[in-house]
Amino acid sequence: MELIYKGKTKDVYSLDQDHCELRFKDDVTGEDGVFDPGANKVGARIEGVGTAGLKLTVFFFEKLNAMGIPTHFVSADIERGTMKVRKATPFGKGIEVICRYRAVGSFLRRYGLYVEEGQPLDSFVEVTLKDDERNDPPITDDALEMLGILTKTEYRELKHQTVRICGVIKDELAQKGLELYDIKLEFGRMRPDGAVGLIDEISGGNMRAYKGGEVAHPLELTRLMVGD
Numbered sequence: 001m002e003l004i005y006k007g008k009t010k011d012v013y014s015l016d017q018d019h020c021e022l023r024f025k026d027d028v029t030g031e032d033g034v035f036d037p038g039a040n041k042v043g044a045r046i047e048g049v050g051t052a053g054l055k056l057t058v059f060f061f062e063k064l065n066a067m068g069i070p071t072h073f074v075s076a077d078i079e080r081g082t083m084k085v086r087k088a089t090p091f092g093k094g095i096e097v098i099c100r101y102r103a104v105g106s107f108l109r110r111y112g113l114y115v116e117e118g119q120p121l122d123s124f125v126e127v128t129l130k131d132d133e134r135n136d137p138p139i140t141d142d143a144l145e146m147l148g149i150l151t152k153t154e155y156r157e158l159k160h161q162t163v164r165i166c167g168v169i170k171d172e173l174a175q176k177g178l179e180l181y182d183i184k185l186e187f188g189r190m191r192p193d194g195a196v197g198l199i200d201e202i203s204g205g206n207m208r209a210y211k212g213g214e215v216a217h218p219l220e221l222t223r224l225m226v227g228d
Helices: 049-067 105-111 141-146 152-172 218-227
Strands: 002-006 008-015 019-024 027-032 042-045 073-077 082-086 089-090 095-102 120-129 180-190 198-201 209-212
Touching: 019 049, 027 049, 049 073, 049 082, 049 152, 049 218, 089 198, 095 152, 105 120, 120 152, 141 152, 152 198, 198 209, 209 218
Parallel strands: none
Antiparallel strands: 002 008, 008 019, 019 082, 027 042, 073 082, 089 180, 095 120, 095 180, 180 198, 180 209
């Protein structure tokens, strides 16, 4: 298979004209060995976190597919740590979409003059460009359209899907006594019709969830949600 993208937490291989294979790694983003879903570089290697991330991703993607929400998910092989997906075209060179329910992380660092740590937020959606050199800068819908990355119509659909998808994830976590603080998603144009659809993964490495006032480690998060 042809390697088409080597990422921080996954590698992507082309299977055929319409499908790719994602191979999950035991790497998480962070700084100095400390896990941080908002970081833009690998901060630690944790044995088993790749398989855990795949299990949780399958759990959520199967639920979203059953609800008729467009995603790239096709199937997965947990033992191999791989996921088969439909190919999609990224927006520009890639964007990330964050949905925030509490003021933590980079949101707090930027807007701390106006909010307190942990202050509730109403499903706040922000888009950042995937650009490690520039520390993944936030960007507005006007700028996204002006730079030819996506249209205003696509932005409205992306935002609508983000709020809906993250609401499903938040509710599922709440059933296990977990509170979702924020989560990072990725979207692309699905082939062949170009519809906006959810891509990448939905794992503990992409979200901050708390249980009993403490951040839930990605492995613990998976255990609580889908078992060992």
